[in-house]
Amino acid sequence: MATHLGLTRDREQPDADTIGDYGKALARLHDDEREVGPLNERENLLLNRIRIFGATGSILLLIGSLGTGQIPVLQNPVAGTRVLSLPSRMWSTSLTLTVAGTIILVLAWLLIGRFAVGRLSVEVLAGRSPARRMTRKQADRTLLLWSLPLVVAPPIISKDVYSYLAQSAIAHRGMDPYVVSPLRGLGVDHVLTRSVPNLWRDTPAPYGPLFLWIGEGISEITGNNITAAIFLHRLVALAGIALIVWALPRLARRCGVSSVAAIWLGAMNPLVIIHLVGGIHNEALMLGLMLVGLELGFRAVYSARRLRPPGSWLPSHHGWLLIAGAALIAASSMVKITSLLAMGFLGLALAQRWGATLPALRHAPVGQWWRRSRRSVIALGLSAGFHTIVLAVVMAVIGAITGLGFGWIHTVTTGGVVRSWMSLPTAVSVLTGSIGQSLGLGDHTQTILDTARPLAQVVAGVFILRWMLATLSGRIHPLGALGVSMATFIAFFPFVQPWYLLWAVLPLAAWATGPWFRSLTILISALIGVVVLPTGANTGAVFIASGVLSGVIVVGVLTAVFFENDHLWRRGRFLSRSRTGE
Numbered sequence: 001m002a003t004h005l006g007l008t009r010d011r012e013q014p015d016a017d018t019i020g021d022y023g024k025a026l027a028r029l030h031d032d033e034r035e036v037g038p039l040n041e042r043e044n045l046l047l048n049r050i051r052i053f054g055a056t057g058s059i060l061l062l063i064g065s066l067g068t069g070q071i072p073v074l075q076n077p078v079a080g081t082r083v084l085s086l087p088s089r090m091w092s093t094s095l096t097l098t099v100a101g102t103i104i105l106v107l108a109w110l111l112i113g114r115f116a117v118g119r120l121s122v123e124v125l126a127g128r129s130p131a132r133r134m135t136r137k138q139a140d141r142t143l144l145l146w147s148l149p150l151v152v153a154p155p156i157i158s159k160d161v162y163s164y165l166a167q168s169a170i171a172h173r174g175m176d177p178y179v180v181s182p183l184r185g186l187g188v189d190h191v192l193t194r195s196v197p198n199l200w201r202d203t204p205a206p207y208g209p210l211f212l213w214i215g216e217g218i219s220e221i222t223g224n225n226i227t228a229a230i231f232l233h234r235l236v237a238l239a240g241i242a243l244i245v246w247a248l249p250r251l252a253r254r255c256g257v258s259s260v261a262a263i264w265l266g267a268m269n270p271l272v273i274i275h276l277v278g279g280i281h282n283e284a285l286m287l288g289l290m291l292v293g294l295e296l297g298f299r300a301v302y303s304a305r306r307l308r309p310p311g312s313w314l315p316s317h318h319g320w321l322l323i324a325g326a327a328l329i330a331a332s333s334m335v336k337i338t339s340l341l342a343m344g345f346l347g348l349a350l351a352q353r354w355g356a357t358l359p360a361l362r363h364a365p366v367g368q369w370w371r372r373s374r375r376s377v378i379a380l381g382l383s384a385g386f387h388t389i390v391l392a393v394v395m396a397v398i399g400a401i402t403g404l405g406f407g408w409i410h411t412v413t414t415g416g417v418v419r420s421w422m423s424l425p426t427a428v429s430v431l432t433g434s435i436g437q438s439l440g441l442g443d444h445t446q447t448i449l450d451t452a453r454p455l456a457q458v459v460a461g462v463f464i465l466r467w468m469l470a471t472l473s474g475r476i477h478p479l480g481a482l483g484v485s486m487a488t489f490i491a492f493f494p495f496v497q498p499w500y501l502l503w504a505v506l507p508l509a510a511w512a513t514g515p516w517f518r519s520l521t522i523l524i525s526a527l528i529g530v531v532v533l534p535t536g537a538n539t540g541a542v543f544i545a546s547g548v549l550s551g552v553i554v555v556g557v558l559t560a561v562f563f564e565n566d567h568l569w570r571r572g573r574f575l576s577r578s579r580t581g582e
Contacts, residue, residue, distance in 0.1 A: 022472075022473045023470025027475045028514060030477070033256065033257050036129055037131075037133075039135075050112045053104065053558070054145070055145050057146075058146050061098060061274075062153045064087065064099075065094075067095070075227060095544075095546075100551040102530060107555070108146070109526075112142065115134040117258075127515045135260070136260055140263070146273055150277045151238070156274060158275070161280045162195040163200045163205075164207075166186060167182065167215065169185075176405075177205040178204050178411050188201075205408070206412055207336065209334055236285055237280050237282070240286070247295045249510075251295050255480070255510055270525060271529055274529060279499065286333075286338070293326065293328030297350075327394050330391045334395070337412050341486065343387050345479070345485070347387045348478055348481075352472070356380050358473040358474075422500075424456065425494060426494060432445075432448050433448050460488050463488045467488070479510060483505075501525070
C-alpha cells in the first residue's frame with residue numbers, strides 16, 4: 001500500500017527530482033482521438049433503421065410502464081379509461097412489453113455504437129478511431145427520438161419522485177423538510193404521502209435546498225395534482241439532460257476526444273434514458289449543472305487571457321467565467337452534495353495555472369522542502385481560498401433565498417438505511433452477516449455495516465487523494481481524475497443505485513478512450529440497463545421469468561423484422577424517394 005501511494009523510497013533511482021508513479025497507470029486510459037468524416041449512404045440507411053428500432057423499444061417501454069410503472073396510489077390518471085387502463089389490467093402482457101422495450105433500447109444503443117466509437121472487436125478493443133462517425137446532429141436527434149416516448153410515461157423503476165413531491169409540499173407549507181417527515185408533516189392519509197415508499201415516509205429530506213426550492217415552486221403551481229407535478233419534475237430532469245448534452249461534447253473536445261463518442265457513451269447511455277428521463281431522478285440536474293460549471297471553469301483556466309486586468313481587483317471576462325463555473329458547481333451540490341468533489345479538481349486546475357505542481361521531494365533533503373514547495377503551497381492556498389469563498393457565498397445565498405438554511409448537512413446520510421447490493425462494503429457486510437447467522441453466531445449484520453462503511457469511506461478518501469496528486473503531477477487532466485475519483489467514491493459508497501454510475505461515466509466519457517475502459521463501461525451499462533428491469537414492486541420470480549422469456553421472444557421477432565426483412569426496407573426507401581422526387 002505504501003508503494004502504491006508513492007510513499008516508499010526507490011533506492012535504485014535516488015534522483016531528488018523523482019515525483020513517483022502518481023497517475024502513470026491512469027494516464028493510459030486517455031489518448032487523443034481524430035475526427036473522421038460523416039457516414040456514407042449505406043451506413044446512413046442502417047443508422048436510420050437502428051434509430052427506429054430503438055424508438056420502437058421506447059414506445060414498448062411506454063406502453064408497458066402503464067402497467068408496471070410506479071403509478072401513484074391515488075390520482076391514477078389512466079384509471080377507468082377504455083384503452084390506457086388496459087396494461088394495468090393485463091399485467092403479464094405489460095411485463096412482457098416492458099422487458100422487450102428495455103432490451104430493444106439497450107440493443108439499439110449497442111448497435112448504434114459502431115457509428116460513434118466503432119466496432120467492438122475491431123476499433124474499440126484496438127483503441128482506434130472508426131473510419132466514419134455519425135454527425136453530432138444525428139446523435140442529438142437519436143437521443144431526442146428515444147427519449148420522447150418516456151416523457152409522458154409514468155415514473156419507471158423508482159418512486160423517488162413521490163418523495164420529491166411530499167418533501168417539496170412540506171417546504172411549501174412553511175415547515176422544515178430536514179426535520180419534518182412526510183408522515184408527520186402531511187399526515188398518513190395525505191394524497192402525496194400515500195405514494196411515498198414506506199421506507200421514506202418517516203425520514204427527513206436528504207436533498208439540497210436548491211432542489212427542494214424548485215420542488216416548492218412546482219408545489220405552488222400544481223398543488224396536490226400528482227400528474228401535473230410529475231410532468232414538471234420531468235421537465236426539470238430534461239433541462240438537466242440538456243445541460244449535459246451542451247457541456248459533454250465541449251469537455252470532450254477540450255480533452256481531445258470525439259464529441260460524438262462522448263455523447264453516445266454518456267448522454268445516450270441507456271442508464272440516462274431509463275433512469276434520468278424515465279425515473280425522473282435529480283441526478284440529471286446535479287450532473288448538468290456540474291458539467292456546465294466545469295466547462296466554464298476550464299474555459300477560463302486554460303485560456304491565455306488574464307483572469308483580472310492589470311492593476312484592477314475586478315475580474316475580467318474570463319475571471320467572471322471562472323466565478324460562474326465555480327458557482328454552478330456549488331449550486332449543483334445544493335441538489336446533491338456529491339458533485340462538490342468537482343470543485344476540488346477545478347481548484348487543482350486553477351492552482352496549476354498559478355504555478356502549483358507536485359514537488360519532487362522523495363529523495364530531496366528535508367531542508368529543501370519549503371524552497372521546492374513554496375510556490376505550489378501558495379497557489380494551492382489561493383485556489384482553495386477562492387473556491388471556499390464562492391462555495392460559502394452560494395450556500396448562504398441559496399439558504400437565505402429558499403429559507404431552508406443548512407439543515408441538509410445533517411440529513412445527507414439518510415440513504416444509509418438502504419442495503420444496496422451494488423455497494424461493495426454493504427454487500428460484503430450483508431454476506432458476512434448471513435454467513436455468521438448460518439454458523440449460529442447470531443445476527444451481527446448491522447454491527448458489521450457500522451464498521452465496514454466508515455472504513456470503506458476512509459479507503460476511498462485515500463485513493464481520491466492519490467488521484468488529486470496525479471492531477472497535480474500533470475499526468476492526468478482534472479476531468480479524468482474527477483471521473484476516476486467518482487468511480488472510487490461509488491465503489492466504496494455505503495449505498496449505490498444504478499443511476500449513481502453516471503456520476504463517473506459522464507466525466508470519463510469526455511476523457512477516457514482506453515479500450516478496457518470503454519469495453520467495461522459498455523458492458524456494465526448494458527447489463528445494469530437490462531438487469532434492473534422496471535417490473536414494479538413485489539413481483540414474483542415466476543412472473544419475472546415468464547415475462548423475460550416472452551420479452552426475449554418479442555425482441556427476437558422484432559429484430560428479425562428490422563434487420564432481416566430487407567425487402568420491406570427497400571420498398572420503404574423507394575417510396576420515400578418517389579415522394580421527394582428523387
